[in-house]
Amino acid sequence: METSGAAPDLLVVADRVVTMDPERTVLADGAVAVAGDRIVDVGRADDLRARHPGAAELGGPGRMAVPGFVNAHQHLTGDRLIRSAIPDDLESGTAIFSWAVPAHAAHTPADDELSATLGLVEAVGNGITFTVEAGTVAHPDRVLAAFDTVGVGGTLGSWGWDVEGQPWAGTVSEVLERQRHVLDLTDGHPRVDGWITLVGHDLMSDELVVAASELAATAGTGLTFHLSPTDSDPRRYLERTGSRPLVHLGRLGALGPHVLVGHGVHLDDAEIDVLLRHDVALAYCPWAYLRLGQGVTGAGRHADIVERGGRVALGCDAENAGDAVDVLRTAALAAGLAKDTRLAPERFGAHTVFELATIAGAAAIGMDHEIGSLEIGKRADVVLVDTTTPEWVPASTDPVLQLVWASDGRSVSDVVASGRIVVRDRTCTTVDLAALAEQAAEHHRRLVLDAGLPVRATWPTR
Numbered sequence: 080m081e082t083s084g085a086a087p088d089l090l091v092v093a094d095r096v097v098t099m100d101p102e103r104t105v106l107a108d109g110a111v112a113v114a115g116d117r118i119v120d121v122g123r124a125d126d127l128r129a130r131h132p133g134a135a136e137l138g139g140p141g142r143m144a145v146p147g148f149v150n151a152h153q154h155l156t157g158d159r160l161i162r163s164a165i166p167d168d169l170e171s172g173t174a175i176f177s178w179a180v181p182a183h184a185a186h187t188p189a190d191d192e193l194s195a196t197l198g199l200v201e202a203v204g205n206g207i208t209f210t211v212e213a214g215t216v217a218h219p220d221r222v223l224a225a226f227d228t229v230g231v232g233g234t235l236g237s238w239g240w241d242v243e244g245q246p247w248a249g250t251v252s253e254v255l256e257r258q259r260h261v262l263d264l265t266d267g268h269p270r271v272d273g274w275i276t277l278v279g280h281d282l283m284s285d286e287l288v289v290a291a292s293e294l295a296a297t298a299g300t301g302l303t304f305h306l307s308p309t310d311s312d313p314r315r316y317l318e319r320t321g322s323r324p325l326v327h328l329g330r331l332g333a334l335g336p337h338v339l340v341g342h343g344v345h346l347d348d349a350e351i352d353v354l355l356r357h358d359v360a361l362a363y364c365p366w367a368y369l370r371l372g373q374g375v376t377g378a379g380r381h382a383d384i385v386e387r388g389g390r391v392a393l394g395c396d397a398e399n400a401g402d403a404v405d406v407l408r409t410a411a412l413a414a415g416l417a418k419d420t421r422l423a424p425e426r427f428g429a430h431t432v433f434e435l436a437t438i439a440g441a442a443a444i445g446m447d448h449e450i451g452s453l454e455i456g457k458r459a460d461v462v463l464v465d466t467t468t469p470e471w472v473p474a475s476t477d478p479v480l481q482l483v484w485a486s487d488g489r490s491v492s493d494v495v496a497s498g499r500i501v502v503r504d505r506t507c508t509t510v511d512l513a514a515l516a517e518q519a520a521e522h523h524r525r526l527v528l529d530a531g532l533p534v535r536a537t538w539p540t541r
């Protein structure tokens with residue numbers, strides 16, 4: 080392979096390097112050379128050592144290198160500090176309006192930063208180096224600080240909805256002004272891009288979504304919003320507009336390749352045609368739909384959309400909806416659902432979902448020029464998987480099959496994000512998690528009181 084001119088700071092060395100380049104090359108005894116925040120060389124470890132003498136090494140025998148994973152839908156605030164506190168036997172409206180919305184409303188700027196830091200530490204520990212925030216951040220400057228502290232990449236917006244009587248709501252012009260502020264805040268940032276982010280559902284006026292889409296297109300950035308995780312959005316749009324959501328939004332001119340729709344579980348044939356015609360991407364969060372009982376097993380068409388050439392990425396959603404911030408766990412579920420719901424074991428295997436976790440997911444969010452594969456010139460987001468643990472014994476000749484079905488984020492040992500070692504020997508190097516734990520417990524207690532959340536312990540603690 081070609082090398083670039085910069086002198087490397089680091090060689091990431093592994094028994095196998097799963098590059099996810101266009102040929103899907105897997106290198107035996109390979110290495111990735113990193114200089115600054117870029118990949119400058121990829122090839123056989125011995126060749127790279129000869130070409131780059133004296134470079135420090137990470138990894139070695141018993142390690143496999145893969146690209147950093149993309150999480151295309153993650154709430155970085157709100158749920159984190161009340162993780163596993165929202166019971167899993169509530170109706171969806173109760174979970175949202177008695178729990179999630181008051182928790183968000185009671186968030187202080189410090190809660191936002193702490194919450195996002197904890198979420199990103201968990202994410203990177205499971206190999207996620209790029210996170211699309213899902214559109215519910217009240218204090219984007221503090222969430223940007225969390226991205227900086229942890230050292231990973233992502234997209235960031237500001238809470239966007241124009242509904243009356245709800246926290247963080249605003250008029251159309253106020254909501255857009257906040258989004259512009261985020262674009263300014265992230266201007267020139269090496270790892271975090273400002274995106275226009277709306278809550279979505281039926282909680283955005285036609286005027287807001289059209290203006291938001293125009294703003295994103297003009298700024299050359301993305302727009303994301305929630306739509307149709309349940310059949311509630313289709314019903315409401317039909318009542319209000321006479322059309323189903325994506326048909327309506329297409330007619331408004333709000334759709335395009337810069338749009339990433341969160342969920343899209345309940346789409347009919349006409350909506351899927353609209354989605355494909357406008358090259359709109361989907362963030363698919365199957366654990367959330369199972370946890371919340373939203374009907375993905377009956378209604379979900381994400382695998383069909385991928386098979387028809389649509390752009391789909393995987394997401395982990397929130398800590399009370401899907402819960403684990405682990406894209407590999409999500410990938411296995413996406414494969415299993417595609418097979419099981421059609422009684423079709425031959426379709427949608429580990430390799431397809433691994434593409435969604437890496438290069439295809441990067442393409443869905445418009446970032447495949449920068450992340451998603453181990454290729455020269457790309458951002459140095461490299462994950463090392465420890466293949467000495469029981470789930471890897473014996474090693475298969477097909478590492479992706481084994482990684483998706485036999486393992487998950489637990490196998491991740493080291494992570495390089497933008498050229499920096501952010502996880503070493505399963506420990507985050509940029510954040511002292513133990514020190515944050517005490518602070519998190521205190522913020523949790525205060526948030527529950529301030530938001531008036533009806534927390535309960537189901538079984539007695541003695």
Ligand SMILES: [Zn+2]
Nearest residue numbers: 213305341396
């Ligand atoms: Zn969401």
